Amino acid sequence: MAHETKKKFTPRLVKNAAPAKASGRSVELAGWGRYPIVRGNERQSEDLADITRDAVLTRGLARAYGDASLPPAGDRNVASSVLADRLLAFNRNTGIVRVEAGFPLMRLNRFSLPRGWFTPVTPGTHFVTVGGMVAADIHGKNHHVAGCFGEHVRSFKMRVADGAIIECNDENHDLFRATLGGMGLTGHLLEVEFQMERIPSPWIWEESEQLPNFETVLERLEDAGREWPFTVCWSDFLVTGSNAGRALLMKGRWAKPEEAPAGLPQWRSAPTFPIQLPSWALQTWMMRIGNFLNYTKHGAAVRRHIVHPETFYYPLDVIREWNRVYGKRGFTQHQAVLPAPHTHRRHEQYLRLLHDLRAKVFLSVVKDCGDEGKGMISFPKRGVSYALDIPIDQGTQQVVDRLNDFVVAEGGRIYLAKDAFTRPEHFRAMDPRLDGWNEVRRKWDPEGRLKSALSVRVLGDRA
Ligand SMILES: Cc1cc2nc3c(=O)[nH]c(=O)nc-3n(C[C@H](O)[C@H](O)[C@H](O)COP(=O)(O)OP(=O)(O)OC[C@H]3O[C@@H](n4cnc5c(N)ncnc54)[C@H](O)[C@@H]3O)c2cc1C
Numbered sequence: 001m002a003h004e005t006k007k008k009f010t011p012r013l014v015k016n017a018a019p020a021k022a023s024g025r026s027v028e029l030a031g032w033g034r035y036p037i038v039r040g041n042e043r044q045s046e047d048l049a050d051i052t053r054d055a056v057l058t059r060g061l062a063r064a065y066g067d068a069s070l071p072p073a074g075d076r077n078v079a080s081s082v083l084a085d086r087l088l089a090f091n092r093n094t095g096i097v098r099v100e101a102g103f104p105l106m107r108l109n110r111f112s113l114p115r116g117w118f119t120p121v122t123p124g125t126h127f128v129t130v131g132g133m134v135a136a137d138i139h140g141k142n143h144h145v146a147g148c149f150g151e152h153v154r155s156f157k158m159r160v161a162d163g164a165i166i167e168c169n170d171e172n173h174d175l176f177r178a179t180l181g182g183m184g185l186t187g188h189l190l191e192v193e194f195q196m197e198r199i200p201s202p203w204i205w206e207e208s209e210q211l212p213n214f215e216t217v218l219e220r221l222e223d224a225g226r227e228w229p230f231t232v233c234w235s236d237f238l239v240t241g242s243n244a245g246r247a248l249l250m251k252g253r254w255a256k257p258e259e260a261p262a263g264l265p266q267w268r269s270a271p272t273f274p275i276q277l278p279s280w281a282l283q284t285w286m287m288r289i290g291n292f293l294n295y296t297k298h299g300a301a302v303r304r305h306i307v308h309p310e311t312f313y314y315p316l317d318v319i320r321e322w323n324r325v326y327g328k329r330g331f332t333q334h335q336a337v338l339p340a341p342h343t344h345r346r347h348e349q350y351l352r353l354l355h356d357l358r359a360k361v362f363l364s365v366v367k368d369c370g371d372e373g374k375g376m377i378s379f380p381k382r383g384v385s386y387a388l389d390i391p392i393d394q395g396t397q398q399v400v401d402r403l404n405d406f407v408v409a410e411g412g413r414i415y416l417a418k419d420a421f422t423r424p425e426h427f428r429a430m431d432p433r434l435d436g437w438n439e440v441r442r443k444w445d446p447e448g449r450l451k452s453a454l455s456v457r458v459l460g461d462r463a
Contacts, residue, residue, distance in 0.1 A: 029042060031067060032062060033331050035329070035331070038070040038071065038453050040075060043079055045084070048084035048188070056077060058189065061082065061128055065331075065332060066421075066454065067454045068136070068419070068454045069452070071452060082129070087111065088100065092117075097117075097196055101131030101190055102129050118199045120149070121146055121152065122140045123139075124140075126310075127320075130194075134153060134179065138417070141230040143368065144368045144369065147370060150373060155167060161187065175440060175444055178376045178437055182437070183417070184452060186440070200257055202264055203254070204312040205253050208249065210249075211247045212246050213242060214348065218347055228251040230252040231250070231367070232366070233247040234247055234250070236292075247295075260306065267310060270320050271319060272321050277324060277325050279329040282325050282391065331391045332400070332419075332421060334387075336385070336386055336412050337412050346410045350386065364389070400422060404422055419458070423458075424458050
């Protein structure tokens with residue numbers, strides 16, 4: 001491939017939002033949910049290969065909610081990729097790009113959009129690294145048509161547990177599929193090469209509508225997925241009665257050139273939430289009012305407009321470090337996929353269970369998932385995904401346990417990138433693919449050198 005941009009250094013636009021920013025000394029580390037907090041010896045360097053030599057794990061911008069990006073307790077060495085953030089190659093004709101693993105999606109978007117290309121799959125925030133996107137095998141609003149990010153990855157360079165550095169693709173190594181969604185437990189990603197998507201214009205055509213209850217949400221989400229590449233529902237799971245689960249449905253596609261404004265979209269400079277609020281500051285009644293206003297403000301008519309991709313894909317990035325509103329207690333996200341069909345009664349039962357548990361679901365995003373992809377333990381499978389933000393209190397473990405009982409019974413599974421509370425027996429029961437993945441993992445790391453707080457908690461690794 002023609003290397004048009006070789007080792008070009010561009011200034012970093014993204015600050016590492018992880019609570020700890022020290023290099024090479026013991027610091028407190030946390031994920032986006034600010035729970036749990038673990039002490040670790042975090043090292044940062046432009047030379048990622050160097051700092052991964054004796055690290056148990058590599059982490060990126062710490063946007064996984066729970067403990068996936070944390071080393072096991074006990075001051076273990078963990079490599080941070082955030083300074084290894086160079087764009088290594090980009091072919092403007094084919095859209096093939098190669099980056100260092102710490103390259104942030106935000107910079108990729110700003111670079112590629114004016115050139116007529118965009119990432120084929122994006123999560124709901126652009127403050128993530130490409131390494132993190134591979135390790136979690138992230139999915140987006142287009143999973144039903146594009147699959148996970150891993151479907152678009154051509155190869156990566158990684159340091160494996162015995163210290164060797166290998167170039168890995170789907171033909172030469174079983175490690176490739178084990179690494180997609182493998183949460184950093186198969187090796188340290190150093191460089192990633194993937195295929196971008198050609199876009200007709202840099203703008204998004206969006207349609208949105210109110211859905212008055214959960215039955216309509218399931219019905220319309222499925223219908224919309226047949227026509228639209230990007231679909232998502234922002235549901236209200238705090239409201240009860242006949243309006244329970246009501247939502248705003250957003251549908252989108254890239255605008256055609258004749259629909260798009262002449263200029264390029266201007267990227268915003270988002271302010272940072274200035275302080276950590278006290279844990280009691282955000283209350284359920286406030287979220288009820290917020291959800292109500294958000295829903296009613298939209299109005300009953302279908303809205304159609306052209307929007308900035310940033311507005312469409314990353315509404316939560318409008319304020320940086322918004323996780324501070326949850327205070328010291330932190331929050332978790334329980335994201336589960338329940339199998340299709342959408343009409344199955346399990347979906348209504350799930351909503352009822354949330355109400356019975358009086359779960360404080362402050363924010364909930366409902367999405368369609370398409371078929372399973374290449375990743376050996378990647379999260380999505382055909383069905384409906386429910387991502388529920390829940391502030392942490394004494395009842396959280398019990399809520400997660402009860403939700404997971406249900407997910408197991410219904411043949412669903414949870415997303416490790418969001419998790420902080422799932423028990424090993426639940427995860428094992430959810431994922432029959434685990435043994436196959438463990439086999440590949442152990443083949444490459446027989447001594448169990450690579451590990452995380454999550455792998456100790458959920459997968460039974462020795463701390
Ligand atoms: C607001 C918000 C919205 C989100 N929306 C979505 C969504 O729509 N879809 C979705 O799929 N996810 C979503 N996520 C989750 C997020 O995309 C993933 O957790 C992603 O992995 C975060 O990337 P990161 O660079 O912050 O990685 P980190 O959080 O730092 O790490 C995540 C995992 O990747 C591993 N990892 C990171 N870098 C490397 C590397 N170089 N080598 C090996 N392993 C590595 C870590 O060990 C860890 O297991 C969202 C998160 C937030 C905060």
